[in-house]
Amino acid sequence: MLIIRAFFSFIIVSGTCWRCMCYSRIQELGSPRQKLDGLRHVRVFVPVAVKEGDNAVLMCFFDLNGDSLYSVKWYKGGREMYRYMPREVPSVKVFPITGLSDLFIEKTKSNGTHLFLKKVTINLSGRYSCEVSADAPSFRTALVSGDMNIVVVPSAFPEIKGMKARYKLGDTLEVQCVSKDSRPAANLTWSLNGRVLDSEYVKQANIKRDSEKGLETAVSTLTLSLHHHHFVGGRIKAKCTASIHNIYWQTTENSAGEEKPKDAEPSTSISKDALQPSNVPKEGQKKDDSANSRGHCCYCASHIFERLKASYVRVPFSLQLVCLYILRYNIIS
Structure with a gap:
C-alpha cells in the first residue's frame, strides 16, 4: 500500500518535491505521533480573607499529563517558604523568612497540593505564589499567585449615635453609625424599617486610622427627612450593618416613636x-x-x-x- 501511494505521488509531482511528499505521507500512515502535553492547568486557591488567629489552608492543583512531578514550591512575596519534592527524604522542607517570625507551617498537614498555616497574624497578609515543576519529559514549570488578607474584626457591635426618642413629621433624622478598631475598616450599610436605604441618604463612610494600633474606625452618617410612610405603627427603626469580606457581619438597631402634634385645647380658666x-x-x-x-x-x-x-x-x-x-x-x- 505504501509503494502504490508513493508511486502516484511521483507521477503527479515532478522534480525533487516528490521525495518530501512521499516521506510526509509515509510518516502519517506508518508511525502516528503520540501527543504528550505534559504539565498544564496549574491553579491556586488562596483564601481571600482569614480572621486573625484562625488557621489558613492554601491549595495548588495541577495536571501532569504524562510528566512526573519534580517539585512544588510556595513563595510569600517572592521569598520561598515551603518546598515539596516527592523523590527526596524528607519530602517537605520549610524555610524561615526574615521579618515573619509568626509564620508557622504545619508540616504534617502539608503536602504537594496543600499548605497549612497555623494561627495567622496580620503580618501574613499579602501575595502567595505556587510554583510547580515537572520532571521528564517536558521539564515544564508554571507559577500561579493569589492574595490573602488577614482580618482583625471589631471587638464590639456597631454603635448608632444621635438618635432621639421621638420625631415629628417633617423632622430630619440625622444619625451616625460607628464601627471601631478593625482592619480593614468595616463596610457600613443602613436600612430603615427593614428596607435598605439608597446611597443618596447616606454620607460616604469616613475612615479614621489609629497609627499606634494599626486599626481603622469606620463612620457613616444617615440624613433623612421623615414623612408619614417612614413611621410604621407609629415608630421608625434604623439599622446599621457592619461587614468585612465574608467573615464578619454584625448589626445594631435603634428605634424612635412618632411625636404627634397636640390638639388645640379650649381654655378652662373662668x-x-x-x-x-x-x-x-x-x-x-x-x-x-x-x-x-x-x-x-x-x-x-x-x-x-x-x-x-x-x-x-x-x-x-x-x-x-x-x-x-x-x-x-x-x-x-
Whole structure:
C-alpha cells in the first residue's frame, strides 16, 4: 500500500518535491505521533480573607499529563517558604523568612497540593505564589499567585449615635453609625424599617486610622427627612450593618416613636366674676331675706351652669347633678 501511494505521488509531482511528499505521507500512515502535553492547568486557591488567629489552608492543583512531578514550591512575596519534592527524604522542607517570625507551617498537614498555616497574624497578609515543576519529559514549570488578607474584626457591635426618642413629621433624622478598631475598616450599610436605604441618604463612610494600633474606625452618617410612610405603627427603626469580606457581619438597631402634634385645647380658666351673678349682694351690702336668698341661690346655680356650658368647658356629671338638684328643689346653701 505504501509503494502504490508513493508511486502516484511521483507521477503527479515532478522534480525533487516528490521525495518530501512521499516521506510526509509515509510518516502519517506508518508511525502516528503520540501527543504528550505534559504539565498544564496549574491553579491556586488562596483564601481571600482569614480572621486573625484562625488557621489558613492554601491549595495548588495541577495536571501532569504524562510528566512526573519534580517539585512544588510556595513563595510569600517572592521569598520561598515551603518546598515539596516527592523523590527526596524528607519530602517537605520549610524555610524561615526574615521579618515573619509568626509564620508557622504545619508540616504534617502539608503536602504537594496543600499548605497549612497555623494561627495567622496580620503580618501574613499579602501575595502567595505556587510554583510547580515537572520532571521528564517536558521539564515544564508554571507559577500561579493569589492574595490573602488577614482580618482583625471589631471587638464590639456597631454603635448608632444621635438618635432621639421621638420625631415629628417633617423632622430630619440625622444619625451616625460607628464601627471601631478593625482592619480593614468595616463596610457600613443602613436600612430603615427593614428596607435598605439608597446611597443618596447616606454620607460616604469616613475612615479614621489609629497609627499606634494599626486599626481603622469606620463612620457613616444617615440624613433623612421623615414623612408619614417612614413611621410604621407609629415608630421608625434604623439599622446599621457592619461587614468585612465574608467573615464578619454584625448589626445594631435603634428605634424612635412618632411625636404627634397636640390638639388645640379650649381654655378652662373662668374668672371669678363670670361665676357670680350680677344681682348677688356684694361685700358690705345688706343681704336679702330668706326668700330672696333662695332665689339668689337658684339663680346662682343656673348662672354657673350656663356659664360653664357657654365656655365649652366639660362640666363633670356630678356637678351637673348638683346644679340640677338645686334648681329642682330650690335648696338654700
